[in-house]
Amino acid sequence: MELALQIKNVTVHYGGFTALNGIQLNLPKHTTLGLVGESGSGKSTLARVIAGLIVPAEGQILLDSQELTKKRSREQRKRIQMIFQNPDASLNPKHSIRQILSEALLFHNIVGRTEIEKRCKELLARVHLEGKALDKYPHEFSGGQRQRIAIARALSVEPSLLIADEPTSALDVSVQLSVLELFNTLKAELNLTMLFISHDLGVIHAISDTVAVMRQGNLVEINPKDQFFARPETAYSRELLSAVPKMPKSNTSGGFYDPRT
Ligand SMILES: Nc1ncnc2c1ncn2[C@@H]1O[C@H](COP(=O)(O)OP(=O)(O)OP(=O)(O)O)[C@@H](O)[C@H]1O
Numbered sequence: 141m142e143l144a145l146q147i148k149n150v151t152v153h154y155g156g157f158t159a160l161n162g163i164q165l166n167l168p169k170h171t172t173l174g175l176v177g178e179s180g181s182g183k184s185t186l187a188r189v190i191a192g193l194i195v196p197a198e199g200q201i202l203l204d205s206q207e208l209t210k211k212r213s214r215e216q217r218k219r220i221q222m223i224f225q226n227p228d229a230s231l232n233p234k235h236s237i238r239q240i241l242s243e244a245l246l247f248h249n250i251v252g253r254t255e256i257e258k259r260c261k262e263l264l265a266r267v268h269l270e271g272k273a274l275d276k277y278p279h280e281f282s283g284g285q286r287q288r289i290a291i292a293r294a295l296s297v298e299p300s301l302l303i304a305d306e307p308t309s310a311l312d313v314s315v316q317l318s319v320l321e322l323f324n325t326l327k328a329e330l331n332l333t334m335l336f337i338s339h340d341l342g343v344i345h346a347i348s349d350t351v352a353v354m355r356q357g358n359l360v361e362i363n364p365k366d367q368f369f370a371r372p373e374t375a376y377s378r379e380l381l382s383a384v385p386k387m388p389k390s391n392t393s394g395g396f397y398d399p400r401t
Pocket residue numbers: 154157159177178179180181182183184185186339
């Protein structure tokens with residue numbers, strides 16, 4: 141399978157502390173890797189180093205077989221987009237939704253000025269929001285709607301890789317499922333390649349093709365989803381899975397299910 145992302149021996153230090161320790165990882169195109177691991181294991185650091193927000197002390201990162209330079213070009217930055225736990229991180233509160241969506245389209249020359257309006261409406265439709273949202277501002281939307289807008293903004297530049305770092309964790313349980321379903325729909329419709337970080341194994345089960353487990357800056361397991369949930373390879377993975385609270389199968393409040401059943 142053709143690879144979208146290759147991470148070769150990537151190490152990151154924060155001062156004297158090693159947050160990532162020689163990470164090796166391949167992500168095939170049009171697949172979703174779910175990244176799990178306890179708090180502080182290095183998941184966000186891995187996301188940030190791939191997105192170019194921090195520079196590794198060692199190692200290489202290749203996207204579509206091209207090495208990403210230490211100081212990324214505009215084109216390289218465009219090709220990896222990130223969605224954060226808090227949608228407000230990527231939505232300027234003083235800008236209308238039209239400005240928010242058109243900014244990246246114009247900056248990266250995705251469409252000409254005359255086509256902006258049409259493209260913005262298409263983007264909103266993709267995330268199930270109405271065109272009239274364009275004239276509104278972020279504070280006029282709920283948390284779930286703001287995350288949908290952040291997703292539309294990230295997709296506007298047609299990235300090769302979408303990184304979502306705990307994108308549903310800050311949302312009310314009732315909206316978590318609809319945002320997760322949106323990710324699954326977009327994944328199928330747009331053939332996305334995604335790195336999806338969550339501490340919630342129910343979410344990871346719902347979205348991933350492959351699961352990778354981090355512990356103390358190391359990647360300790362990477363396996364196809366079904367294999368990971370049925371036959372976790374390491375004692376640490378088994379520990380993570382056994383910490384999932386058991387829910388009755390019929391439980392539909394919020395729609396999450398026990399990934400081990
Ligand atoms: N800017 C920083 N300076 C120093 N240490 C940091 C910095 N950012 C993260 N760390 C440390 O690096 C380690 C990895 O952090 P990271 O945020 O990548 O973990 P995580 O798995 O994403 O955790 P969480 O699920 O809590 O977000 C932690 O011990 C954290 O305290």
